[in-house]
Amino acid sequence: xxxxxxxxxxxGQGILSIATIIxxxxxxxxxxxxxxxxxxxxxxxxxxxxxxxISSEPINSxxxxxxxxxxxxxxxxxxxxxxxxxxxxxxWIITSSTPFVNIPNYPDIEVIMADLQQVxxxxxxxxxxxxxxxxxxxxxxxxxxxxxxxxLGIEYTKLEDAIRRVFARKGEAIVDANIKALAIGKxxxx
Amino acid sequence: MGKKLLLGDEAIALGAIHAGLSGVYAYPGxxxxxxxxxxxxxxxxxxxxxHSRWSTNEKTAMEAALGMSFMGxxxxxxxxxxxxxxxxxxxxxxxxxxxxxxxxxxxxDDPSMHSSQDEQDSRFYGKFAMxxxxxxxxxxxxxxxxxAAFDYSEQQKLPVLMRVTTRMAHSRAVxxxxxxxxxxxxxxxxxxxANWVLLPANARKRNDIVTAQQATLEADAANSTYNCLIPSPxxxxxxxxxxxxxxxxxxxxxxxxECFPTGAPYPILKISQYPLPKxxxxxxxxxxxxxxxxxxxxxxxxxxxxGVSDSSQILGKLTGELPRTxxxxxxxxxxxLGIEVCEGYASCEDVAPRPPALCKGCGHRDVxxxxxxxxxxxxxxxxxxxxxxxxxxxxxxFRAIHSCVDMGASITMxxxxxxxxxxxxVAVIGDSTFTHSGMTGLLDAVNENANITVIISDNLTTGMTxxxxxxxxxxxEAICRGLGVAEExxxxxxPLPKNMEEITRxxxxxxxxxxxxxxxxxxxxxxxxxxxLKQKRREGVRSKE
Numbered sequence: 001x002x003x004x005x006x007x008x009x010x011x012g013q014g015i016l017s018i019a020t021i022i023x024x025x026x027x028x029x030x031x032x033x034x035x036x037x038x039x040x041x042x043x044x045x046x047x048x049x050x051x052x053x054i055s056s057e058p059i060n061s062x063x064x065x066x067x068x069x070x071x072x073x074x075x076x077x078x079x080x081x082x083x084x085x086x087x088x089x090x091x092w093i094i095t096s097s098t099p100f101v102n103i104p105n106y107p108d109i110e111v112i113m114a115d116l117q118q119v120x121x122x123x124x125x126x127x128x129x130x131x132x133x134x135x136x137x138x139x140x141x142x143x144x145x146x147x148x149x150x151x152l153g154i155e156y157t158k159l160e161d162a163i164r165r166v167f168a169r170k171g172e173a174i175v176d177a178n179i180k181a182l183a184i185g186k187x188x189x190x
Numbered sequence: 191m192g193k194k195l196l197l198g199d200e201a202i203a204l205g206a207i208h209a210g211l212s213g214v215y216a217y218p219g220x221x222x223x224x225x226x227x228x229x230x231x232x233x234x235x236x237x238x239x240x241h242s243r244w245s246t247n248e249k250t251a252m253e254a255a256l257g258m259s260f261m262g263x264x265x266x267x268x269x270x271x272x273x274x275x276x277x278x279x280x281x282x283x284x285x286x287x288x289x290x291x292x293x294x295x296x297x298x299d300d301p302s303m304h305s306s307q308d309e310q311d312s313r314f315y316g317k318f319a320m321x322x323x324x325x326x327x328x329x330x331x332x333x334x335x336x337x338a339a340f341d342y343s344e345q346q347k348l349p350v351l352m353r354v355t356t357r358m359a360h361s362r363a364v365x366x367x368x369x370x371x372x373x374x375x376x377x378x379x380x381x382x383x384a385n386w387v388l389l390p391a392n393a394r395k396r397n398d399i400v401t402a403q404q405a406t407l408e409a410d411a412a413n414s415t416y417n418c419l420i421p422s423p424x425x426x427x428x429x430x431x432x433x434x435x436x437x438x439x440x441x442x443x444x445x446x447x448e449c450f451p452t453g454a455p456y457p458i459l460k461i462s463q464y465p466l467p468k469x470x471x472x473x474x475x476x477x478x479x480x481x482x483x484x485x486x487x488x489x490x491x492x493x494x495x496x497g498v499s500d501s502s503q504i505l506g507k508l509t510g511e512l513p514r515t516x517x518x519x520x521x522x523x524x525x526x527l528g529i530e531v532c533e534g535y536a537s538c539e540d541v542a543p544r545p546p547a548l549c550k551g552c553g554h555r556d557v558x559x560x561x562x563x564x565x566x567x568x569x570x571x572x573x574x575x576x577x578x579x580x581x582x583x584x585x586x587x588f589r590a591i592h593s594c595v596d597m598g599a600s601i602t603m604x605x606x607x608x609x610x611x612x613x614x615x616v617a618v619i620g621d622s623t624f625t626h627s628g629m630t631g632l633l634d635a636v637n638e639n640a641n642i643t644v645i646i647s648d649n650l651t652t653g654m655t656x657x658x659x660x661x662x663x664x665x666x667e668a669i670c671r672g673l674g675v676a677e678e679x680x681x682x683x684x685p686l687p688k689n690m691e692e693i694t695r696x697x698x699x700x701x702x703x704x705x706x707x708x709x710x711x712x713x714x715x716x717x718x719x720x721x722x723l724k725q726k727r728r729e730g731v732r733s734k735e
Contacts (some may be wrong), residue, residue: 008336010544011546022502023195023362026195027195032363032364033195033363033364034361034362034363034518035361035362035363036357036361036362037307037360037362037655038195038304038360039220039221039223039224039360044546044547044548044549044579044582044654045544045546045547045548045549046544046545046546046547047543047544051361056521060444060445060447060448061444061445061447061448062357062358062361062363062441062444062521063357063445063519063520064520065448065519065520065521065524065531065532066531066532066533066534067531067532067534068474068532068534069534078540078541079329079544080543081538081541082538084533084535084536084537084538085535085536085537086533086534087534088534089533089534089535093536102544102547103542103543104546105542106542107540107542111540115538115540119202119211119535131686133194136293152491172541179444
């Protein structure tokens with residue numbers, strides 16, 4: 001198997017924790033991993049992305065080529081569109097529906113939603129509201145991961161196990177909240 | 191062998207610890223910062239007491255590493271590419287002194303300038319200083335190379351330069367690590383004093399020795415396991431030339447392999463150790479009709495191979511097969527090899543750029559608000575900026591600075607402008623940048639009582655690289671007094687909207703004062719503040735338990 005994933009959002013939205021969970025699950029399966037991250041100046045409220053590649057065969061490039069990403073996971077709807085040229089025609093977008101408006105020329109949200117509808121396989125999900133309504137306010141990103149599970153081609157229980165290992169240090173309550181968030185995402189992935 | 195998922199930077203750090211490192215010396219700079227941070231938090235490093243405190247700048251770092259080497263121990267120096275300019279003096283001269291304990295100088299280049307002001311290629315420094323240079327092509331190689339580089343440094347009695355680029359530094363992969371770390375070197379007095387006293391008479395001898403040593407270094411590079419000539423599996427018999435051969439260095443080697451999942455139809459010369467082994471290059475040239483040179487950064491190999499001839503046999507950045515600037519991508523390499531780029535979706539025209547911005551509540555914001563407010567009252571004010579988060583003051587809504595060149599240039603450029611007759615001439619510099627390279631410039635200004643106003647925007651940390659300790663914290667008033675700033679023209683303010691009246695009054699008074707003045711707006715960085723509050727909450731929870 002080989003899955004090329006672009007994780008994106010705005011600096012500080014927690015895309016790297018999603019990457020950590022996927023990476024943990026993949027490493028436990030003895031898969032090869034490459035994950036290019038963005039550090040430094042662009043973190044300050046700018047757009048951020050990470051290229052995550054997992055494969056059963058050795059991986060060469062740290063970066064994903066144009067037109068070859070299987071999945072775009074985005075914490076922000078406009079940011080999902082930024083990486084469209086990297087998405088395969090059959091690839092999936094899984095994105096939060098909540099815009100992060102920190103620029104004066106942010107487009108009309110209806111325009112963004114219409115653009116997302118042009119993509120053959122797109123899941124647009126209101127993770128922020130779901131996180132609040134279900135009392136897991138800090139786990140919106142894990143809800144998004146749950147919604148992406150099928151597209152990622154990683155078994156659901158493997159992601160659950162990875163969450164347990166990644167958050168073990170932070171105590172049972174936080175592990176449980178994230179397991180719950182993952183389930184909410186999976187249920188609402190449509 | 192343990193398997194770990196490591197950033198390239200972390201693989202370098204762990205490789206160094208496992209190679210018996212005794213000290214890392216560094217100033218934070220993207221994309222090199224995580225190396226030192228990893229060592230600061232590593233259990234073996236803590237147990238062994240490996241030195242890992244941040245240095246004031248790259249020059250002090252390089253010199254301290256030389257001191258450790260002089261005493262026989264292994265030292266690592268880390269910096270971003272432009273840091274090489276700051277430590278160029280000790281770096282180049284370390285090629286003359288040589289080393290006792292192994293020294294590895296790690297330069298992290300930033301092609302495409304993700305977080306930098308230029309895309310200079312550090313391999314030129316290695317050649318310039320006649321120092322062997324390593325360039326890993328994978329995280330695993332980065333880990334393995336640290337032990338090899340320290341051993342080679344001690345074998346050749348020269349420092350080794352290790353060059354990585356952003357994608358190597360900031361990409362994770364699974365790395366196989368050694369089970370047992372090597373012991374640290376014992377301290378010794380084997381350093382030959384005459385080598386280290388670079389009086390002209392001594393330096394001339396050393397120059398002859400190191401120059402003669404270059405042939406050995408090149409021969410070693412030709413035999414290095416990191417350099418290899420991989421013949422094409424589909425090669426025809428003797429005498430027939432391949433239509434193309436590829437020379438790929440460092441990370442470019444991965445992009446080439448990415449293009450040929452079932453093996454390349456052309457021979458490939460992988461380069462990860464310099465001086466460039468001309469013997470291997472010659473073999474390539476003889477076996478191929480044309481040679482395409484793929485390297486990240488400037489056309490370093492290509493320039494050497496091409497020489498002054500316009501040989502149509504050599505293809506690369508100088509013939510337009512690859513772009514001259516910016517980092518490599520798999521798609522750029524595909525195009526150069528004539529492979530079709532996959533077609534995805536068309537790019538979406540509705541997407542707006544989202545440039546980085548100062549954090550909400552950041553003290554630099556209040557500094558610029560106040561400064562802009564006052565400077566409205568003057569004709570042609572000029573504000574000389576510096577390197578840090580506050581460089582973002584160039585962008586809307588502030589549009590507050592007119593220059594940003596290198597670490598510390600705000601103060602010295604303001605002084606030069608004032609010498610030319612400019613008034614008001616204001617310098618804006620951060621606390622960490624001030625101790626890195628601003629103090630000497632302030633002394634120049636004070637000595638002539640230059641008509642400038644210096645604002646040291648102190649957020650108690652090195653902010654842009656993620657909140658590392660700042661060398662001058664709690665010492666700035668004393669430093670300024672010590673350099674001769676007059677007490678009545680040295681002010682500390684708290685940059686908050688409620689203090690705007692006081693801050694603007696002080697800025698106005700000091701601009702109107704004909705001489706050197708310093709204003710220090712001081713308030714903690716929002717990022718480190720949040721981190722400290724979180725930490726306190728956690729400690730609070732623990733103490734209740």
